[in-house]
Amino acid sequence: MPESPPEPTTTDRVRGAAARALGRLPAPLQDALADALPGGPAPAVDGQRLDPAVRLLLALNPDGAGNASHVRADPVGARARLRREVLGLAGRPTAVGRVQNLVVGGAAGPLDARLYRPAHAERPPLVVYFHGGGYTQGDLDTHDEPCRLLCRQAGHAVLSVDYRLAPEARFPAAVEDAEAAFRWARDHAERLGADPGRVAVGGDSAGGALAAVTAQAVRGRGGPVAQLLIYPSADHPTPRPSRTLFDGYILPDALRRAYFDVYTRGTGVDDDDPRLSPISGRLDGLAPAFVVTAGFDVLRDEGEAYARALDSAGGAVALYRQAALPHGFVNLTGVSPAARRATVAVARRWRRFLAEHAAGGAA
Template structure:
């Protein structure tokens, strides 16, 4: 049973209900209620629903994501995530599993689409790593995005947890992420998925892990492809988006730096490719990638830089930016229609990428 402190309180649930009501208002009224003109930065206009949601957040929820003890930060993140997720999207089947990680058992969750019936080919399997700065998040905080990827991507999704910092600093999460991928790859047939189409993906910190796993396994049964949602890829270079979106869009630069300090500490140099995938000496011959960035995100420019670097190294890569959305939008599908549309679209775009990859004869 989850600790009651980890579950949304009545106040949290009321806030979530209020947010879902606000998202149904006409855009002009949302802008008026936010008490500021439309937010335009770098030629992009923030989605009106997000503008209102950001303006309506209680002061206490604007605190840094890492504020308080790790346990307090996790509870706050979990409660807020669960309070805005809305009704769970129905899919074929969901079941919880335990798999072998880098240093012990890991919780995992398997999502399967409804059976196509007949002699339909086995679907692909996406191994998914949740975001949360290597410190926050779990299977439940990212349950809805996995359901949407399963339903609209016509694929199985295998969401796997990993050890969190600061209790388990670098490289614990990398070891668990790779172990989770290898477990899924070895058991894909048992899960009813295509063993030749086991891919990796994730959002934010989870996207970093997916990119690192793709690099680490590139020469020994690599993933079929990689889905990288607003990935942090470069701890070395100061970028324009760091300055433009430092405050007010869910993830601040201070949050990002605090997460990095907790996770990497002195265990990994800033140019270590296992912490900064963009710093890898060779980005060729990696699995095809779909990189998705958000326009209002401190991580936007480094995600786009990674996509360019992959393409320049002749690794197939599709880059897509959601210019009106902010960091973490795949967790806001229950309260932001634009975020829901974007997540459904990226799931379909991802499936198109998978279907275009030549299969072994």
């Protein structure tokens, strides 16, 4: 019988409650408190100013999403730690019409999944969603609130998929699961109460890369009608300026590299393989893409380069940068009002984008 997933400790919950309380303070006071703490992040970089609530959170917890050496040495332990921290920071869950746990078809067997349905919607569009976490972390619970917000604010059904993670399942397991899960959702959309003619794909960070790779693998007839790519990992080998400018704002570049090392160790895959770096893939004929980037993010430049590459290939693209926020902001909605507003704005703009570009009528 599998072990129960780790839950937040009392310390995690106390820290989360404190972070939520600090997030409600006036912005000038948050900045002043962050200024008083040693080693906090710079408040302004590259013409952008960091959200004060996030700045204070990072000043209090400079380790951000985790430690690269911990991820390399004990990826399963690092996964458990991140889960506890994310759940500790979460606030009250956003209400949606219905939430249902179910099983979908993966590449090597069944995968756990969670379906979110909006209230008072018949046959809404369906977004097959892949969570972030560097291919080694994250699960249905760590990304429960982002999926709830997407469902409620976009009015779309969301199918969150718990694909296989490294090191238990290294590359290309996650890619194969993502493609298989999308095909399963497309074929079962009617049964899920969604419109089979409006099945999209989405995800954040590593999950954004999986969504992009899935859109490339299943293009044209039977493919997704649109892509929602939230700060996607799009170009692993190219050292763009954001990797240096925003090193340490939630996602240090060393941690980014550690995730890839754990995911690909021993596989012999090249860094520019399109299944790792979708910018290297064939970009013509893809579904319309709504690309979201975060200003304080090592992945900012590659996500925006991917949007430009899609545009150059003739695709329909919208690029939306959240300049004041870091990588992972969809998981910070419980402690940063700005992150919550941004996530709501992403969902509402995505709704309009899908309505404009997807076949089958208004979303």
